[in-house]
Amino acid sequence: MGRTSDARERILDAACGMIRDRGYSAVGVAEVCAAADVRKGSFYHYFESKQALTRTVIEGHWATERARWIARLTGPGAPLDRLEALFAMQADDLRSEQAAGGAINGCLFANLSLELSTRDPDIRADLEAVFDEQTTLVADVLDEAVAAGELVPETQVRDVAAALLAQLEGVVLFAKLRNDTGSLDGLWDQLRRLIA
């Protein structure tokens, strides 16, 4: 949010944090502008509406996260070890967030899914695309695990991938609710059972 970044970037930085922490409905354009230190006229030069801003936030956040996912899921190492590294990264992100700010704000995509998916078809489509891509990334590694003999050939990789992501989001929900990272310690053990 430094003065060296341009107005559009400052708006996006401010909005990403505010929307993840408080949700869509509770955040107003005026306070995003105040936090980003830009005028409203400038905001509407870059974004047509709060909805358009939110869609750009989703896109940008997933662009960052996608790169981190791919970094964990590709490269050397046994497929299931790489998958474990992905979920360890998710847990570590929440622990870091709590250590830095005292609270666990959870997953931007899941927060917006529960808040908006019955109310905003465009944002729902964006979020579906994010989770579809996540499912594919995980399913691809499970396919590799099957090819490497780590899993039996009968493994329904896409269904298993969806179950793993559901478990992650459920555990993150309870970690956020209780502001407690303890449940993250057992996450991989649970995921391993879902895979087996």
Add this chain to the structure above:
Amino acid sequence: MGRTSDARERILDAACGMIRDRGYSAVGVAEVCAAADVRKGSFYHYFESKQALTRTVIEGHWATERARWIARLTGPGAPLDRLEALFAMQADDLRSEQAAGGAINGCLFANLSLELSTRDPDIRADLEAVFDEQTTLVADVLDEAVAAGELVPETQVRDVAAALLAQLEGVVLFAKLRNDTGSLDGLWDQLRRLIA
């Protein structure tokens, strides 16, 4: 919402649906009053604030749901069969909701958890109490399953119960996002793996 119910009940009925469908921030007292056909003065006779209303909605919804949970989880039948009946009820509720209104609005408690748990300590405490009680109800049945020899004595029943509820909430999140009940079909199979 019929005229035979009193104003307080009409307010609660209207608010429960609106808050579950749209969240806390997006619902205003004025529209709750309009939907319930009561005046604002009457609203504030019964409820100090939207927060107080929401806390009463949570309490009332869980009173209804708790009775349904206990009805499924107690009585004759093998413990794990009763547990399966509980989760089948959850899945059926979502299917009925979609069939009736076209959308899956999901779980009131999970929706409010992601929206409010970092922002409202009172509502967070209410929601924590609901999920703690759910965890205990499920853990008690798992204890029965251990006693009946359905599960090994080493089963960490409270951890397993928490994992089952996490999977449920994650699956409900994706069912809501995709407005697709298909993923509910595999729910018990996934839960069975988490239990094993």
